[in-house]
Amino acid sequence: MKRDPVVIILVAMVVTIMLVFGFHMVRPSADQAALAGANLKGNMAPEFTLQSLDGKTVHLVDFRGKAVLLNFWATWCEPCKIEMPWFVELQKQYGPEGLQVVGIAMDDASQEDIAKFASNMGVNYPILIGKEAVGDAYGGVQFLPATFYIGRDGKVVDKVFGLKGRGEIEENIKKALAEGQAVQARR
Amino acid sequence: MHAVPKLAACLLILAPLVPAQDGPGRKIPSVTLAPVPITTITRGKPGTVELQFRVGSGFHINSNTPKSEFLIPTALKLNAPTDIVVGKTTYPPGVDRSFPFAPDEKLSVYGGDFTLGVIVRPLAHVVPGKYALHGQLKYQACDNAACYPPKQLPVDFEVKVEKAKVVVHKKNPAQSPHAHN
Numbered sequence: 435m436k437r438d439p440v441v442i443i444l445v446a447m448v449v450t451i452m453l454v455f456g457f458h459m460v461r462p463s464a465d466q467a468a469l470a471g472a473n474l475k476g477n478m479a480p481e482f483t484l485q486s487l488d489g490k491t492v493h494l495v496d497f498r499g500k501a502v503l504l505n506f507w508a509t510w511c512e513p514c515k516i517e518m519p520w521f522v523e524l525q526k527q528y529g530p531e532g533l534q535v536v537g538i539a540m541d542d543a544s545q546e547d548i549a550k551f552a553s554n555m556g557v558n559y560p561i562l563i564g565k566e567a568v569g570d571a572y573g574g575v576q577f578l579p580a581t582f583y584i585g586r587d588g589k590v591v592d593k594v595f596g597l598k599g600r601g602e603i604e605e606n607i608k609k610a611l612a613e614g615q616a617v618q619a620r621r
Numbered sequence: 622m623h624a625v626p627k628l629a630a631c632l633l634i635l636a637p638l639v640p641a642q643d644g645p646g647r648k649i650p651s652v653t654l655a656p657v658p659i660t661t662i663t664r665g666k667p668g669t670v671e672l673q674f675r676v677g678s679g680f681h682i683n684s685n686t687p688k689s690e691f692l693i694p695t696a697l698k699l700n701a702p703t704d705i706v707v708g709k710t711t712y713p714p715g716v717d718r719s720f721p722f723a724p725d726e727k728l729s730v731y732g733g734d735f736t737l738g739v740i741v742r743p744l745a746h747v748v749p750g751k752y753a754l755h756g757q758l759k760y761q762a763c764d765n766a767a768c769y770p771p772k773q774l775p776v777d778f779e780v781k782v783e784k785a786k787v788v789v790h791k792k793n794p795a796q797s798p799h800a801h802n
Contacts, residue, residue: 509691510761511768513722542771543691551691577767596766597722 474590479504479582480571484538484562487549492536492562495588500534501610502584503603506569508541509551511578513597518555520600525559528607532586535559540569540578581606585613650762650769651677657778664782665745667708672697672737672776674758681730682760684715688729692761693771697737699756704747705780707754708740721765743782751779 474480479502483493494502505521507514518537525535539548539561552561569575572582573593583591583606591610594602655673662668676682683692701707713736715729741754757773 510693512728512763513766513768516722577769579767
């Protein structure tokens with residue numbers, strides 16, 4: 435029996451479409467989250483309420499009027515460990531100008547272990563215990579570190595995935611400090 | 622000429638299996654287990670099953686003995702059927718490597734191919750036959766600039782349990798009391 439090549443290609447295309455469709459059906463949340471993250475720039479940063487290591491309830495809106503460097507990290511993330519001393523220095527340097535570094539630990543480790551890690555790193559900024567829903571709101575945070583730079587007006591100025599150089603971090607901090615200056619001036 | 626449509630069909634079918642890009646332009650790390658040939662083990666005696674894993678290009682995972690208490694070690698956890706005892710898992714030593722994100726620090730990692738050995742010992746009364754073992758390899762992968770949440774890779778394989786071979790010692794006829802010269 436001779437098979438028509440056109441029929442074979444058509445069948446293959448149908449199977450491919452079904453496979454692709456099925457593949458995307460089983461992981462809609464990841465794609466939607468990634469899309470959400472991609473669309474954040476220029477928009478208001480998603481609000482959250484999280485507990486800090488010292489037991490305080492922290493809302494993102496608490497920092498309105500400040501430029502926020504929002505860093506998603508974990509104790510098992512070696513590149514995150516490289517950035518943390520930079521954040522400590524940059525918080526000291528730019529804190530008086532209105533920078534607030536905020537760390538969100540996306541960790542399965544115990545709160546004690548996270549606190550121990552943060553203490554070892556000499557962290558001088560609030561560390562919040564992350565929740566998956568907050569990560570999802572920021573695009574899924576499928577790998578770490580992930581850092582969002584939020585202007586004084588609460589809008590996302592930039593987002594950076596993976597480890598970048600200290601110089602790039604500092605440039606983004608300056609952009610975030612400059613963004614929404616009018617908001618601060620009105621206060 | 623018939624090869625062209627067949628090739629096109631194969632490419633179309635395989636297209637979705639190309640490694641997915643997740644997030645902003647990044648590949649998802651993959652750790653895979655090569656098909657495990659069935660290992661034959663004599664009941665009552667230990668045997669070693671070798672499991673060959675492959676870490677996707679551009680990624681590394683922590684070894685079983687990472688250099689920091691905060692890093693997540695690669696670890697195999699197996700559930701064995703009743704009367705099959707899973708013994709020690711032998712992990713290869715990690716490779717000490719430094720990465721662009723920490724050039725002055727060496728991490729103990731696995732990359733590329735690595736093999737774990739699992740001791741399996743069927744109890745002496747086990748009925749001969751094939752037995753399935755299931756478990757997970759827990760790992761946490763990174764590339765040169767980012768790390769990915771811990772994952773668990775399903776690990777499934779079979780062992781074939783057989784009876785101990787009966788060794789027949791042939792007697793030397795010369796020593797037989799019934800031997801006649």
